[in-house]
Amino acid sequence: MKLGTCYYPEHWPESMWDNDAYTMAKLGITQVRIGEFSWSRIEPSRNKFQWAWLDKAITTLSKHNLKIIMCTPTATPPKWLIDEIPEILALNEANQTRKFGSRRHYCFSSKNYRKESRRITNILLNRYGKNPNIISWQTDNEYGCHNTVVSFSPMAEKAFQKWLQVKYINIENLNKSWGNVFWSQEYNTFEQILLPNNTVTEANPAHSLDFRRFSSDQVISFNNEQVNIIRAHSDSLITHNCMGHFTSFDHYALGESLDIMTWDSYPLGFLDQGWSTEKEKLQWMRSGHPDFAAFHHDLYRNCSKGRWGVMEQQPGAVNWAPNNPTPANGMVKLWTLEAAAHGAEYCSYFRWRQVPFGQEQNHAGLFDSRNEISQGALEVAEVSSILGKLKSLETASNEVALMFDYPSKWMLDIQPQGNEWNYEKLCFEFYTTLRRLGLSIDIISPDHDISKYKLVVAPSLPVIPINLLQNAKIANTKLLFGPRSGSKTSEYQIPPEYPFNRDFQFIKSESLRDSASLKINMNDKIYYSKNWRDIIECKGINNIKFSDGHPAYIHHVDYDYLATWPTYELLKGLLLNLTKKIGIKTTCLDENIRIRHTKDLTFAFNYGDEILDISKMTPENKFIYGGSKIDPHGISIWKTQKNK
Amino acid sequence: MKLGTCYYPEHWPESMWDNDAYTMAKLGITQVRIGEFSWSRIEPSRNKFQWAWLDKAITTLSKHNLKIIMCTPTATPPKWLIDEIPEILALNEANQTRKFGSRRHYCFSSKNYRKESRRITNILLNRYGKNPNIISWQTDNEYGCHNTVVSFSPMAEKAFQKWLQVKYINIENLNKSWGNVFWSQEYNTFEQILLPNNTVTEANPAHSLDFRRFSSDQVISFNNEQVNIIRAHSDSLITHNCMGHFTSFDHYALGESLDIMTWDSYPLGFLDQGWSTEKEKLQWMRSGHPDFAAFHHDLYRNCSKGRWGVMEQQPGAVNWAPNNPTPANGMVKLWTLEAAAHGAEYCSYFRWRQVPFGQEQNHAGLFDSRNEISQGALEVAEVSSILGKLKSLETASNEVALMFDYPSKWMLDIQPQGNEWNYEKLCFEFYTTLRRLGLSIDIISPDHDISKYKLVVAPSLPVIPINLLQNAKIANTKLLFGPRSGSKTSEYQIPPEYPFNRDFQFIKSESLRDSASLKINMNDKIYYSKNWRDIIECKGINNIKFSDGHPAYIHHVDYDYLATWPTYELLKGLLLNLTKKIGIKTTCLDENIRIRHTKDLTFAFNYGDEILDISKMTPENKFIYGGSKIDPHGISIWKTQKNK
């Protein structure tokens, strides 16, 4: 794995650049991302270009053998361009213009902005496409950040109408597919169809879902336009830096066009901002949730045929979460090695130096704004040396996959049917429970090949792909479905035939307040589930029951079906049974410990504040790094015993 | 009482209709509501009509002796009509257009929409007005749903100015009535008066109140236009389906123009969505609050001279509350019989079959979307058989009435003066406390005749009608007033003479946080009140005092006055004293039991999860249904002993 950093030479006097490059190299950094957000410095007014600074920056970095990741600057069109073409700006859901003055101020459906995006990309590629120091190109920055996938502009409306016409061909198809006879929503022409905002009550869910699909597609096509230009001029790797918690476009679709997927990992910010409990937010405030970065590592790895990296790694406190603590000593090292263990090719720290002005001035860098070195930078040097000792980091073949699907997220967001329902949270709870059984997981889409897994877990899958059950049977892959699986068609209707119909009967479902725990008796112990239940009838299939007699968990020959949102204890119990049955070896881990297997190595990570003894799970005397007692926020690495 | 269902033949293939009608009849259903929301199917484009399907639907249903309730389709003007006349759309408080794409997308003040409403009503009546199978007409659907009574459109502004001119004749009267000298709010002409939204701080409360009155009047006059057309063509009963918790227009005024008032009863949704405590929401999540449906039964019964029904009865889980559980077994039956006990002529289930598309696809029907029968439908069949055994369901004359007044609600919403204040909740707490004393209640407006009641309770009545005290004295009707009664004039001013002035002095009032309990010593026990108190001085009248010496409850010869928001225990104590004094017999009930008297029968309902013994309140061996131990969610019915 290579180390890198995000650098903005235009923020600093040229006189500092050479020493910066020298210091980077000394810390073990080999790649540097530049050019991001620099449009106003490249082209301060229409067709007046300033290249000298950028040429010089490339030269200076290259002098120290640093390779460049160059960015297209399209996340921040400059003011003169907005003034020239005001329609670039997106409109929010209340139809207000999202003004210039920060970043990502563009609508993906603006044809004129598409033209400008291609123009500036072409210009950059013409100049630097063949530069041997540039090993990679990043398109734009964090698509979707600040809720920018959707726009309610007139251009988006026109584009959406066209997209619908292509999809449905004639309006009768659309009316039927959306069920527009309901509430007299029938359209006579595609031109009559508006964006689904500001309706009196909720819009037709099929209408909303198509708008979400369209909006996602617009991101992909915007990106593809840049990708095509880059490919035409350069052989370097193409990437984009995705984010955590972002689900507003289909990242699998984006990944298809990239050579290598990257993402921006901010464990402390994500924890503080997210759905974790108050207790968890306090417990892990300096380490982040033990599974959050891992979840995204495992997700994005499978978005781009296994090639992936961390483009921005938090190096200290950030500026954007509700609370912004400093990481515990050791965490920058730990986060980096966690990425390595999951197969990252690359880990880059954001940012090289804290910028003393602008919106992110309270965001830490490897160096502070007065150029003092940080704890984070010291740990980078240490990581660099550890990585030197680890020869192979080849990814292992995992036995277990978790199915995570963007359209499922959109569907269940549009009609959650219960306030407590949260698709992403449910998936994360399944993931964390599997990880606490010591398993290494792949996260896959419903389109991925499942035949190589012993177990594929779909925490909720409203639309069951036609061949999924069949394919699993052929491959002898066990499927575990969570609640609401099979409850919808891809047109956002209730299917006329329930996909599990041969086996059991889906009666109805109900959403419940979290306090309305449902009892389940399993192996003579009482467990609880909460907030959702599919009410099911089944005859002749083995099942675990709710206390009122309805099946909670169905053991079919080919698959298992869990009809409720489980508590941690219930899910752990169910997964222990299941993995045992199909011959997957598990190790129950402390809440602060996680392990990850590469092809040859096992990594153990301690996210807690206390020394923990892992000697029970490790062979003696084989440690490559650390030992059988892991320090607070420490790491141990050993060679995996092959006959495990 | 007759049973019915809400049916949308246009959602289903014609091939299913006959069997549907057959099954309805078999379940005991005799009336079917159709046509609602069907404008785009009746008139897919201007003046092109499709009648065949509707003719066929009527014929098919009639073949099975089902009677039709036909709806005007004005709650959902189709897209071609909106495109032709965009001004139909209402504007929200932020002056944003409330777009097409769901339902109720019209402004009551749009003259052009009024014209369209009359046009389509005329067309429907011309076709079906004399059809003998249509026994009833429903106007529109749920006026006020999705906060649609108010609109801030230019048309509403013009109409409001005209309404004010009619009311005040000249601008000096308005300025004086509103007190516009305050903050230089004086107007020179009616045309200067805007709608009271988007002001820098709150608008003049008199301005806001007149806007609420105007908005309510617009609903009534919109409805009257349809009623007049229906009456001109048909002798069938005219109704409208109101909702629970809706107070944005005056339902007494609406009821005056109808033959029979109906409402839509969703006990689980209302509980989950409403003001109940977390504990209550958990306790009754599968049964609904024992008094919520009853409150609306008793309210709407008195809106239309005693004729009323339930147009939409929840048959399973709904889709629109924060959490949507499935009803406990037995509840559909219980809810239906509770309506019968309150004198409903009609109970209709919404909907016949769950629709697999559109916004309400997660709303249960008597049959699910795959046409499997539900628990609800089984209970309908059972109810039908029970109803056959009950000969008379004539409404009893009740001794106690509760006064509920829409303008009072508006006034106290406009200036609650304390965050905890909630007029509707206060009325509901009085109602539930009276019900838990075993009483059968009428809910009446301040304009109703009070002379037939022994006791009339006004939980809060800011404007005391001129003759109320006098009328009560003549009729020997005891009045109990709650806090803030008499505090305002109908012009939204503080009255120059306090209506109770002869008797006691209103000093001032104060709103308090709920935790600031005020102590009251009554019969040597300590009670508490909360969140509001009128500070009063009285001499020579018997009263119960707060611990600081101010009167909390005044016993006047003609009326009682409660100066605070009571806790349940305090109110129960006060009402027990009062009813005893004036000779009303009470029976203290368990929190899960409610009883209701018709002229000849007594019904007891168990809203709880456990068997309850009611033998103390029932004569032996007289049960028509059930017995002295009521099952969970069960009902017992017995002949009332006359010399009770």
Next chain:
Amino acid sequence: MKLGTCYYPEHWPESMWDNDAYTMAKLGITQVRIGEFSWSRIEPSRNKFQWAWLDKAITTLSKHNLKIIMCTPTATPPKWLIDEIPEILALNEANQTRKFGSRRHYCFSSKNYRKESRRITNILLNRYGKNPNIISWQTDNEYGCHNTVVSFSPMAEKAFQKWLQVKYINIENLNKSWGNVFWSQEYNTFEQILLPNNTVTEANPAHSLDFRRFSSDQVISFNNEQVNIIRAHSDSLITHNCMGHFTSFDHYALGESLDIMTWDSYPLGFLDQGWSTEKEKLQWMRSGHPDFAAFHHDLYRNCSKGRWGVMEQQPGAVNWAPNNPTPANGMVKLWTLEAAAHGAEYCSYFRWRQVPFGQEQNHAGLFDSRNEISQGALEVAEVSSILGKLKSLETASNEVALMFDYPSKWMLDIQPQGNEWNYEKLCFEFYTTLRRLGLSIDIISPDHDISKYKLVVAPSLPVIPINLLQNAKIANTKLLFGPRSGSKTSEYQIPPEYPFNRDFQFIKSESLRDSASLKINMNDKIYYSKNWRDIIECKGINNIKFSDGHPAYIHHVDYDYLATWPTYELLKGLLLNLTKKIGIKTTCLDENIRIRHTKDLTFAFNYGDEILDISKMTPENKFIYGGSKIDPHGISIWKTQKNK
């Protein structure tokens, strides 16, 4: 100290005026504010004036020897004026017009409204400028109320661009100062710069800060236009009535142009509406927070060279807080004497009589709307008699000052960096802790002379004025800085040199959830801090440490630095140490007791519900009022022993 009241003769029939004036005089009132909000009565339409009523009101009041405070009526431009010049109206942050219908409906940047403001002020001054009965003029009313300092109108945008041009001269300076190279925010011209609302994510903090400064300047210049006209026609004192909790313009800057600063003190409303804990809101619901009024007394006293008063004193329940209790008996007297003890020249009650119409009809007056006398009025009479006994109320020279700075508030609002951070609350907690040590405090700006104080406390001071440390050293004034002090430049950048750099090193800072308490061991006791910490490195300076070894409190020779948000116990401990060291005498007070020293007297106030014994802190037998046991909500006054 003189007593006054706020009177609106136009709200009442002329026949009442004479008796009102007679009663005022009898209660001890000597000054009456009139004319506020009366534009529509003075000028009901363009250039048609009604003076008779106002002339008569002045004459009637003067007959009873009442002096007049006359107001400009510009807080409520009448409807005809808005219709004539619609651009007067401000726009809110969502760019919506803030409509006519309440008050303060104008944009400070409307040039046409400026013209109207000058016109009506000139007209009033031409008529009454030389009237000997008018001893004071109040400009407008409560600048900033209802969030009216900022406006997002096109006029505000133009004015902002001009303001920037004056400040920065050329666009390069602005780009550099704002750091616009970040995110390609660079501008080519001043005309390109928009107001910082509706950006996709937060605007550049330097942009936002300049907008806050500009908006504050607009208030000052609006006010100055009126002040200049008043001065040109009159020798009376000029004032404006400020509010509590209002920080959106710089009150020090406003005070500079006034002769006497006044403010509107509503202790119960401020408590209920503010940041106090639930416990405090309950405990002091009838007395107000013991330090809230005092804080503003001490603040506003130093805004206008020591001359100040209370223009509106709460006399009973108000109408605008979430909950509005009645004051405890005695509190109107106590609040008045607290003002006197802090050096107020004037205390005026709002309002003479409760108005029965309009927005404030639920706001108490000294008389209720039916003209019954209130508890408040009885206390006014009592206060008047007490004040007669107190000869001198000369302000003492205080040893301790607290630094409160408006631009600091704006900076830390714009980028709080942690949800819990609240500059005003932090300052208030320092203030209350100092007051509970029995100290009398001055509140000063960073521009004030600090040389007369032994101790100056800056709870947080992001921008340290250049000479502050030097001046303190020369004057032997001890400085205590709180967290984040010195962290920014006035351009909203991180300073290239940390101001305390010679002494200690600022590493980084972190914001924490309140539950993440940090331990501090001091004098062998454990204390806690919360929600913020500056992480610091220092060598060779005495310091108190966090449990993880970082300095929490630095004792420098010239100043102390507290690197965290302290709990009350921690701050008390630190301040006890510090005051002892520099020879400031303290007296630890019960949470309900506060004392205040004038030059000759000591006042003690009991904000609690129980009698408290203060004999330990008072010399025997010297009481001018009260005694060594203070009644609930009572006051004691004694001659201060000089050799204290």
